[in-house]
Amino acid sequence: MEVLRQRSSVRLFKETQIDESSRKLILEAAIRAPTAGGAEAWHFVVVESGEARIRLHKLLLEAHREYFTKLMKKAWSDEKFESWVAGSGSEYYLAPLYVAVFADLRERVYNDPRIEEIWAHQSCAAAIENMMLAACGLGIGSCWFGVPLLLEGELKRLLGVNDPELRLSAVVGLGYPKSEVRPRPRRKGLDAVMKII
Numbered sequence: 001m002e003v004l005r006q007r008s009s010v011r012l013f014k015e016t017q018i019d020e021s022s023r024k025l026i027l028e029a030a031i032r033a034p035t036a037g038g039a040e041a042w043h044f045v046v047v048e049s050g051e052a053r054i055r056l057h058k059l060l061l062e063a064h065r066e067y068f069t070k071l072m073k074k075a076w077s078d079e080k081f082e083s084w085v086a087g088s089g090s091e092y093y094l095a096p097l098y099v100a101v102f103a104d105l106r107e108r109v110y111n112d113p114r115i116e117e118i119w120a121h122q123s124c125a126a127a128i129e130n131m132m133l134a135a136c137g138l139g140i141g142s143c144w145f146g147v148p149l150l151l152e153g154e155l156k157r158l159l160g161v162n163d164p165e166l167r168l169s170a171v172v173g174l175g176y177p178k179s180e181v182r183p184r185p186r187r188k189g190l191d192a193v194m195k196i197i
């Protein structure tokens with residue numbers, strides 16, 4: 001509960017690298033997640049150095065542009081997004097470590113592809129949350145990025161992931177937080193989202 005209460009999405013990171021042992025613990029936490037049918041239908045691409053990391057950050061900014069200016073019902077204007085980027089926006093989402101998480105459907109074990117895909121993505125989601133909580137326990141901040149789904153083809157090319165049966169779930173950004181992490185209160189209390197029968 002301590003870690004659950006401390007975690008909050010971090011979008012501004014220090015440049016400090018995450019050492020190998022912490023990275024290993026975080027990825028180990030990922031594969032400790034529950035996995036539908038024991039299929040372990042997940043695949044992780046770790047990006048931590050050089051050109052790929054910078055290109056991934058650029059793609060994240062572009063994907064957020066799509067999100068803010070097109071996907072949202074109350075969309076931002078292009079000018080608003082540009083002025084946000086020109087301000088502090090361009091520093092957002094630049095993490096020392098990214099983990100791209102794919103639902104791995106290369107080995108089908110069920111007769112219903114729809115259910116298989118949902119379960120693979122749900123297993124990935126559980127792995128993502130495990131990574132984020134493990135990171136939090138190590139003092140490492142994280143953010144779950146769903147927006148790369150808007151540019152999945154580009155992301156796969158960037159990562160050299162060619163197989164159509166590897167489907168993007170999300171990208172997780174990880175790093176030491178630039179400022180104090182303050183958990184965000186929830187808009188909806190438990191009573192609003194739960195019933196007991």
Ligand SMILES: Cc1cc2nc3c(=O)[nH]c(=O)nc-3n(C[C@H](O)[C@H](O)[C@H](O)COP(=O)(O)O)c2cc1C
Nearest residue numbers: 007008009010011143144145146147148170183184
């Ligand atoms: C499926 C999913 C997709 C998300 N995608 C993004 C994203 O693309 N960019 C981003 O900045 N945050 C993203 N988030 C983080 C949420 O915005 C964040 O969890 C939410 O605002 C609650 O804040 P908290 O995590 O600090 O409690 C995503 C979270 C989830 C679960």
